[in-house]
Amino acid sequence: MTPLVSISDLKVAFDGTHVLHGIDLDISKGEAVGLVGESGSGKSVTWLAALGLLPAKAKVAGSVQLEGRELLGASGAVLDSVRGRRVAMIFQDPASALNPVLTIRRQLCESLALHRGLRGEAARIEALRLLDLVGIPDAPRRLSAYPHEFSGGQVQRIMIAMALAGQPDLLIADEPTTALDATIQAQILDLLSAIRREFNMAMVLISHDLGVVAENCDRVCVMYAGRIVERAPASRLFDDPWHPYAQGLIGALPPLDGVRRRLQAIPGTVPDPRALPSGCAFAPRCSFAGDGCHAGVPPLAPFEPDRAVACLRPQRVPVGLAAE
Amino acid sequence: MTAPLVEVLGISRTYRMRSGLFGRAASVHAVDGLSFGIAKGETLGIVGESGSGKSTTGRMALGLESPDQGSVRFDGAPIATLGSSAWRAQRARMQMIFQDPLGALDRRLSVADQIREPLDIHKIGTAAERDDRVHELLQSVDLNDSHGRRYPGALSGGQRQRIVLARALATRPDFLVCDEPVSALDVSIQAQVVNLLIDLQARLGLTMLFISHDLRVVRQISRKVAVMYLGRIVEYGDADDLFARPQHPYTQALVSASPAPGRRSTNRIVLTGDPPNPAARPSGCAFHPRCRHATARCAAEVPQLVALDDQRQVACHLTTGARPKTQDAA
Known part of the structure; x- marks a missing residue:
């Protein structure tokens, strides 16, 4: 279709x-x-x-x-x-x-x-x-x-x-x-x-x-600095975000119930479009970034039939566990 | 329990306002008979x-505006008259930060100069001591001297709000009123500022009044929460407990309207009717035209804020009377 x-x-x-x-x-x-x-x-x-x-x-x-x-x-x-x-x-x-x-x-x-x-x-x-x-x-x-x-x-x-x-x-x-x-x-x-x-x-x-x-x-695309960095069904994305930025966004949101935890703030700020970092635009703020991340822009690659992520080191850790 | 640092006793504030150029002047009851206390080192969220x-409540708690009725007490004494020298001395101990940091900063002064200004005004320390204090304040909000030399226009929204915070802390206040301080910030930056506020409060033993429309942020920061509707407190209680088990129908609707990632709510309470208009306050319980459970009594009689148990106060005929059903919004 x-x-x-x-x-x-x-x-x-x-x-x-x-x-x-x-x-x-x-x-x-x-x-x-x-x-x-x-x-x-x-x-x-x-x-x-x-x-x-x-x-x-x-x-x-x-x-x-x-x-x-x-x-x-x-x-x-x-x-x-x-x-x-x-x-x-x-x-x-x-x-x-x-x-x-x-x-x-x-x-x-x-x-x-x-x-x-x-x-x-x-x-x-x-x-x-x-x-x-x-x-x-x-x-x-x-x-x-x-x-x-x-x-x-x-x-x-x-x-x-x-x-x-x-x-x-x-x-x-x-x-x-x-x-x-x-x-x-x-x-x-x-x-x-x-x-x-x-x-x-x-x-x-x-x-x-x-x-x-x-x-x-039904579906959600997460955008960062002029690119789609993750694309997934809505339910899956929020239970199990892969891109570190998507994880950061969800971790930064104060919970309305359950145990109060310190918010996982993403360090730094959104880059100026006139001075984008080389490689992955999120790398300077990413705690998982390695050398490869600064070398080239990762493409939005499909990992599962209905999911794609633009990250060299997608983190497959559920947010709940990452917060512990 | 320690005595409250800030005590608000039955304050009301009415504004006169016209509808249209030739309209009749009407009185708007912005705040109507509000009472609360904030213990030293605690945070009350509104x-x-x-x-x-x-x-308006925040401004009256600071003495920026005088209540028409009722009184505000700070550290055991009534707030001095606006503009008097006693008020100036008191004001050094209480500060406020607003939603829009750019509006609160002077674009033509370097931010270090602006952080220094309260020290100059209140004549605190020598010139060298003031310089040291500015350096220390910049560090306490995770910025450095190079940020201090910049102008507000050259800083990001989150950095500007940090500057406003540093300036508010310059006189070592005991009491800080924050009016929607993170509402204009992006989520990731909002989390940075919220964490910073929590850290600073713990370190400096600040007493805070934290005003926001965002339930999540309020819960994160406050120990006690007051829910306001058309100038009155409709529910008051422990932050975690209040959002987990809201009792007032309005609080229940607010909690259920707060979207949660990770689940699609199927039975969200959607209120019908118009948003509250302070110029046309409904009779009885102001919430009754939008309330699903409203009875004839609700339209006639104003419910008082009464204690449900030692944790919770609710102003609702239904919850405090027969208590037909309490809903878990979880």
């Missing part, structure tokens, strides 16, 4: 500084894939580049195919038929993604007109249905409200409604709940998974929060 | 969502 989206060897550079060093990633129909990593790891840039949303000065190379059709370097008309229609995106800060001086109705109907050609009463009815779907109470009255009249969680629901306007096959959710309180975050994540089930929509969930990704995704 | 009043 051909994947819905197939990214291969995607590279991005700004002003000669490489921020993405060859990403390979397939997304199947209806699948939920998580991208985790810290700031600057390239999780957002991957999708901005794939959808042609980066500024002109960004140099993008590689290939991004949507059901076999190449998107990189495609014409504006092709991209317009994809963005919002086949692939929709929602962001961390929903308030700044809405126009503050237009009513919700104007903004929702605009995307319905653009992506589905609906106008007038047909657009209004569909807008109502979408608001209902994302759980905005009293939709007929709220349709004429402005963005500031909604709470943060509700604005994110409206963003999700707008993203669904084009009936996309893939939703890219970039830190969709980071700005929200915990109980509201739970509501939004629940809504996203309900919608995914209903429309068999694929989702890429970009998050710095391992817990959010673990609970809402 | 968790709550936006609008719960946790930051």
